[in-house]
Amino acid sequence: MxxxxxxxxxxxxxxxxxxxxxxxxxxxxxxxxxxxxxxxxxxxxxxxxxxxxxxxxxxxxxxxxxxxxxxxxxxxxxxxxxxxxxxxxxxxxxxxxxxxxxxxxxxxxxxxxxxxxxxxxxxxxxxxxxxxxxxVPSASASAASTRGHRADVPRYLDGPVPVISPLVRRLARDNGVDLRHLRGSGPDGLILRADVEDALRAATARGGGTRTTAVTAAPVVPAGSAPDSLAPRPAATTAGTRIPLKGVRGAVADKLSRSRREIPDATCWVDADATELMRARAAMNATGGPRISLLALLARICTSALARFPELNSTVDTEAREIVRLDQVHLGFAAQTERGLVVPVVRDAHARDAESLTAEFARLTEAARAGTLTPGELTAGTFTLNNYGVFGVDGSTPIINHPEAAMLGVGRIVPRPWVYEGELAVRQVVQLSLTFDHRVCDGGTAGGFLRYVADCVEQPAVLLRTL
Missing domain, CATH: 2.40.50.100 (RNA polymerase II/Efflux pump adaptor protein, barrel-sandwich hybrid domain)
Known part of the structure; x- marks a missing residue:
């Protein structure tokens, strides 16, 4: 049977x-x-x-x-x-x-x-x-069937409230939402993130602050007040297209918001003459064999700099109030895709040469655009390299990729007037910026890191010291 x-x-x-x-x-x-x-x-x-x-x-x-x-x-x-x-x-x-x-x-x-x-x-x-x-037909359909109904509000007085993840529980706690008064839209009444967010939106729309006893999207009506059908509705907002913050875009929004809330960041920057670096790359690629990418050379410079300034390859354990310096460099790099910005991670970048880095960057970029990156290839980064020069801009003050401690930004490389060997000349100039977590180091360390990176860009032979 x-x-x-x-x-x-x-x-x-x-x-x-x-x-x-x-x-x-x-x-x-x-x-x-x-x-x-x-x-x-x-x-x-x-x-x-x-x-x-x-x-x-x-x-x-x-x-x-x-x-x-x-x-x-x-x-x-x-x-x-x-x-x-x-x-x-x-x-x-x-x-x-x-x-x-x-x-x-x-x-x-x-x-x-x-x-x-x-x-x-x-x-x-x-x-x-x-x-x-x-x-059930779907999670959204299940949610729709429960939202707006305040009958039989679950009161979890004798045991834990069924919540889908600790992150949702923390979201509720940080915003003053009493989970005991929520009716979850997930399987078996499981409280989802959308339930907490709906409760927050409903409380805000009614001017009730963040503390709420809402059932999913609708707050509990206080005694003596009018039901929803009679209660005044907030004025309609300006018409426009609404785009849900979900999937990759939602994850990016959550992570960047958390970074802004938790990390006291600072940014320093410097202009560098990249003419010799471009010549060195051209010489490498003229010898035959796999071509070396500019991103790979910048990554090699990053790993060398992090060996000298390990404070920037770290994370902050806020609960223990400790700075954790990490032994391996797992280098993240920003990649733009049709579904939004993602940050693939090159594992053990400090142990790779320029040729290996070039191949891994190419593989991860292709997987990012195809949408086939695994969670393991998108997590556990320790430092991020952001080449925003590909968008045609010179500088930026990026948001640190939480929970990392720093991010190196690279602008476009363009011909500019430059004083070279005492004379004015046209050179290939790039702006470098370092955004860092001020908890892990002071400006002296950050400036030393960025100056070393600039020296390697201007004189690639400096890297021979670490080979």
Whole structure:
């Protein structure tokens, strides 16, 4: 007898709590094999294909393309053959490299489907379902069905409040939201980030400050006040196009906002004559073999500078009130894509030569534009190199990539008047800037780092000392 197993959005690792369905790779009625990719989703880190751990016939899909689902929400159901021994119907490798595991044993117990389960594709469920809450059309649809209803507000007085992640709990705590008065829109009443944000927006719109007892988007009406249908509405804002802050763009917004809140940054800059560096690169590429990129040479200069000034290759543990100097240099670099700015990370950049750095920069850039970077390739950076000169600008005061301590900015290299060997000449000039966390070092260290970088740009032979 066939058994229907429900496949839920797996834990994608790296603190990711939600993903957006970009493209379904299977249809209802399709036969899938174990570990076959069934849906393409976009997380705050990258675009990934999610493989299904079951083999059988797809009986239902949950969530249309463009729907954002929390981790743990149903994705699809698969009718498999006769029940086998534990571990036979599942590979256990839901998403290799993302910290997944085999489905728990309790999911093997069968019970009839709940009458309120409605798959988004309209296909009724006519076979038994695994134990657990019935699938919902999507996380957003579930949220829509609960928002604005204040009846049966959950009061978690005797135990912990079900919250999807510690980050959401912290968001609520920092903004004075009482989670005990929220009704979550996730599976089994799980409180999602959107629930907390909706409560904050509702409180702000009504001029009630940040402290709220809202149920998702609607705050609890104080005794004696008018219900929502009679309460005055805030004036409409100026008309315009609304673009959701989600996916990569949402992650960038959150990270930059946190950096601005937590890091007391300062910026210093210097102009440098890059003529000799450009000549050195041309000489390298004239000898044959793989071409060396300018970014790779700048990265090599960065790693040499960080060896001399390790204070800038560090992070701040705010809870312990300690500066943590890091042993390895994992060099991030800014890459612009159609989905927004991402920062891929070159692992162990300090141990690579210019040729290896060139190859790795090219590989990561191509993966970034294709949307195939893994979370591991987008995290754990220790220092960032930002080549904003590719946008045709000379200078910038960038925001530090939290939790790093510094970022080197490189402007465009253009011909300019320059005093060279006592005479006015036209030279290839670049502006370099260093934005640093003033907690990890003072201006003397930051200035020494930037001056060393400028010296290497002006006289590449300086690097021979560290080879």
């Amino acid at each position: 066939a058994q229907v197993l429900e496949f839920r959005l797996p834990d994608l690792g790296e603190g990711l709590t939600e993903a957006e369905i970009v493209r379904w790779l299977v249809q209802v009625g399709d036969v899938v094999t174990v570990d076959q990719p069934v849906v393409e989703v976009e997380t705050a880190k990258a675009m990934v294909e999610v493989p299904c751990p079951y083999g059988g016939v797809v009986t239902a899909r949950y969530g249309e393309e463009g729907t954002e689902l929390p981790v743990g929400a149903p994705l699809l159901t698969v009718a498999v053959g006769a029940p086998a021994e534990e571990g036979d119907e599942s590979s256990g490798n839901v998403l290799v490299g993302y910290g997944t595991s085999a489905a728990p044993a309790r999911r093997r117990r069968v019970r009839p489907p709940r009458p309120d389960a409605r798959p988004t594709d309209g296909v009724p469920r006519t076979v038994d379902s695994v134990e657990g809450p019935a699938p």
